[in-house]
Every structure is written in structure tokens, then in C-alpha cells.
Amino acid sequence: MLYAFELSGEHPEIPAAEVLSVLSPRGLEYSVHEKYLSCIVVDVYSNDPAVTDDDIFSMMCNVMPDVLAMTHAISKVIEIVDVDEEMILSAAERFNAADYLGENETFVVRAKRLGDNSVLKSVDLEGKIGGRIYRQGFRASLKNADVTFRLTLTDKAVFGVLAAAVDRGAYEHRSPQKKPFFYPGVLMPRVARALSNIAGAKDGSIVVDPFCGTAGILLEAGLLGAKVLGVDAQEKIIIGAATNLGGYAQSTGLLLSKEERENGVDQIDYDLFVGDACGLPFDDETADVIITDPPYGRSAAIKAESLEKLYDESFKEMFRVLKSGKKAVVVSEIEVENFAENAGFVIKNVYKQRVHKSLTRTITVLNKN
Structure with missing residues (x-):
């Protein structure tokens, strides 16, 4: 399963090195899928058949945020496309929101621009993607959503489900x-x-x-x-x-x-x-x-x-x-x-x-x- 780690700009190499260093000691295997500006996408898996994708997602939600220091956010990747509005919205149209949302769960869409992606307005994209999920029968909640869909705009547009935001203020x-x-x-x-x-x-x-x-x-x-x-x-x-x-x-x-x-x-x-x-x-x-x-x-x-x-x-x-x-x-x-x-x-x-x-x-x- 692919995970996107949004990295801090404190150093060009150390944040990504930190991400890769924390996986193996906690029983996870990985391969680097792609490195983008301030973002690394990693295929994370386990050779232990008892460890499921849900177990790994739980670790990303509950363990990694307390461990990592030079990461801003972690998302489970749904799709990666070019930074193009039409391609992004097509990806949002293709995915099945029921794979990520329970029957009565609410959602919100948040976009994050890394680097110079001013050609696309994050707020507009949030609303347009949200409309496509709404038309699949799910309710939005801007304040207390059960699930946050994350669009990370870097060299590519990485669309996924937010696992965790790291409290760097700690x-x-x-x-x-x-x-x-x-x-x-x-x-x-x-x-x-x-x-x-x-x-x-x-x-x-x-x-x-x-x-x-x-x-x-x-x-x-x-x-x-x-x-x-x-x-x-x-x-x-x-x-x-x-x-x-x-x-x-x-x-x-x-x-x-x-x-x-x-x-x-x-x-x-x-x-x-x-x-x-x-x-x-x-x-x-x-x-x-x-x-x-x-x-x-x-x-x-x-x-x-x-x-x-x-x-x-x-x-x-x-x-x-x-x-x-x-x-x-x-x-x-x-x-x-x-x-x-x-x-x-x-x-x-x-x-x-x-x-x-x-x-x-x-x-x-x-x-x-």
C-alpha cells in the first residue's frame, strides 16, 4: 500500500531518511515509490501474513505521528496524477468513496500545496472533489469529519486519505x-x-x-x-x-x-x-x-x-x-x-x-x- 509523507523543509535529505528509518524497526518492509518536492511516496507492507493493510494503516494513524519529527502529514494514497485540474477531478470521480467511508460517516476534503502550484486554487479543488464524493451519497462536515481526504500538490497530485497530521508543536x-x-x-x-x-x-x-x-x-x-x-x-x-x-x-x-x-x-x-x-x-x-x-x-x-x-x-x-x-x-x-x-x-x-x-x-x- 502506498503512503505519502509530506516532509518539512528543514533539510533536503534528512526528513526522507527519517521516514525510511522508522519502518523496518517496527516490523514493516518498504520500497520507495517516488520522491517529489517535500514529499516521499513509499510502498509499505509486511511479510508477516498476520499483519493486514488495516494494521499498517492503524500504525500510520497512531504510532508514526508520535515518532516522526520532520514530517507534516501522512496519507494513504488513492491515486497519483499530473497536476492538472481535469485529471485530478477525474481521479476523484473514479474512486469508490464507500471503500473509505462507513455508511453514516462524514468527510472533508483538504488540499495542500507544496512548492509553487499557484496555477491551481486549493479551495476550488476542495469543493469540486467534495461535490463528487457528495454525489456518491456521503455527507460533508467541515469541522468534525470522520474521514479527511487529502490532495497533496507537489510535482504530482497525490490524492489520498489522511492518516495523521504530525503535531510538530509538541x-x-x-x-x-x-x-x-x-x-x-x-x-x-x-x-x-x-x-x-x-x-x-x-x-x-x-x-x-x-x-x-x-x-x-x-x-x-x-x-x-x-x-x-x-x-x-x-x-x-x-x-x-x-x-x-x-x-x-x-x-x-x-x-x-x-x-x-x-x-x-x-x-x-x-x-x-x-x-x-x-x-x-x-x-x-x-x-x-x-x-x-x-x-x-x-x-x-x-x-x-x-x-x-x-x-x-x-x-x-x-x-x-x-x-x-x-x-x-x-x-x-x-x-x-x-x-x-x-x-x-x-x-x-x-x-x-x-x-x-x-x-x-x-x-x-x-x-x-
Whole structure:
């Protein structure tokens, strides 16, 4: 079954990579049908005969919206046609609305333009498509519809049924300045969540961050259900990380009340250590996932004798601690491929993210084969 994922414009590659990374860990198979401007269409299926199309649709409705950070909406595709009014309306005429609507269910049609599709007016299309569904015997409801039909206008017109809209605003509640312990210069929650997904963090996995700082990455991985382990050289930072990890409900990502924190209700499963990333306090092959944002600059180099030594030895430790066949994701301001390959990693992907005029992040995805 084809699903369309409307992507954010935060990066040309990372949003699509995040989508593809979350499927296999949750028992789903996929093949990319097509990539469009700000939209990827994926054929999603299962090799397990017990998993039905309805089960997959339920996952798209109820699981993926809480997992994905760089997706705006998910739709089950009915048909893909050229961005042409006549072809779009013909598609709306052809499909059987009873396949998607119960006898007494109501519907609404919503159109979303991605990029420059000003040649077509979304509101006009919504009304014309709605009229065709109405003539099949179904009632419209603009406010409380049971089913939303979605028309996504990108390089093609993707007509489908909306499975879910992602509440990206939830990540704003966990922005650095709103956390119980604030420290500047950390990754924004949406980026940390996307990288957690790309690395393979999920319910039951063990995630290690050797340079955890105030736990921005570990928080997002923990909200996916992972057991998270963090190391930092500064005790005051570890105390702040514990405050942040202990401050949010694992099930909702919202701040816990004082009473809930004191009673340990619905907290993330974590352990933190004051230590050295060049000598991690973990056994070989402890981690299912490693995600980290190592320090850079003069202060980091002074503490570790040199920045080169810090990166060289910490990458070797990451390789030792990570399980075979698993992934590490490293965020840095410098190129790290040589350090990674010297440690034994295989480079899978390298993404560049321009943060502002003087800062470009390098995001390196590594495999331990």
C-alpha cells in the first residue's frame, strides 16, 4: 500500500531518511515509490501474513505521528496524477468513496500545496472533489469529519486519505530554553528526534551518548521508549541532564508535575555517568544505538590534550561499545570520516546542515559491520 509523507523543509535529505528509518524497526518492509518536492511516496507492507493493510494503516494513524519529527502529514494514497485540474477531478470521480467511508460517516476534503502550484486554487479543488464524493451519497462536515481526504500538490497530485497530521508543536515544548535545566548550544528537539530515528532508537533499545551534555539527544531517544545511557566529563552537566531526563513523561513528552517526579511516575529509563568518552564505563557491545554531538573548539582540546586525540580515542570507544550490525550517528562541526574509519566504522551517509552563516553541521551516519 502506498503512503505519502509530506516532509518539512528543514533539510533536503534528512526528513526522507527519517521516514525510511522508522519502518523496518517496527516490523514493516518498504520500497520507495517516488520522491517529489517535500514529499516521499513509499510502498509499505509486511511479510508477516498476520499483519493486514488495516494494521499498517492503524500504525500510520497512531504510532508514526508520535515518532516522526520532520514530517507534516501522512496519507494513504488513492491515486497519483499530473497536476492538472481535469485529471485530478477525474481521479476523484473514479474512486469508490464507500471503500473509505462507513455508511453514516462524514468527510472533508483538504488540499495542500507544496512548492509553487499557484496555477491551481486549493479551495476550488476542495469543493469540486467534495461535490463528487457528495454525489456518491456521503455527507460533508467541515469541522468534525470522520474521514479527511487529502490532495497533496507537489510535482504530482497525490490524492489520498489522511492518516495523521504530525503535531510538530509538541517539540517546541521541549526547546532548550523551556527545559528544567537550560544550557546553550544544544541540538533542537526536532533534529535530535530525527537523528534518533535515523540511528534506529526505538522501544527497548539501548542508546548511548558518550558526550551527553544536558541530554537533549537522550531525551528524544528516551521518549521513543529506549533505555538511555549518558556520559559527560562535567558533574554539573550530568546533574542538569538528570534533571531534564527526569522531568518529562515518557508516554507524552510533557513536563511532569513535582509530585509525579518525586514518585517516579512515567519517567524515562536512564543512567548517567561522570566520565571520559575516551574510556567509556560500558562493556563491549552494550549499545544498540550511539548518537552523539561531541564538543569542538579550544576548550575541548585543552581537556583532552588535543581535539584530534579526543576524537580518535572516543571513536574507538564508540566502536567497542556498539553492537555489531548497528548504527552510530555523530554530529560535528568538523569532518570525522577519518576518525570513524580508523576506528573500524563504515560510512553510510554524510549530511550537511547549515545552521547559520558561520555554522554548518556535519551529520555522519556510521555502520559497525
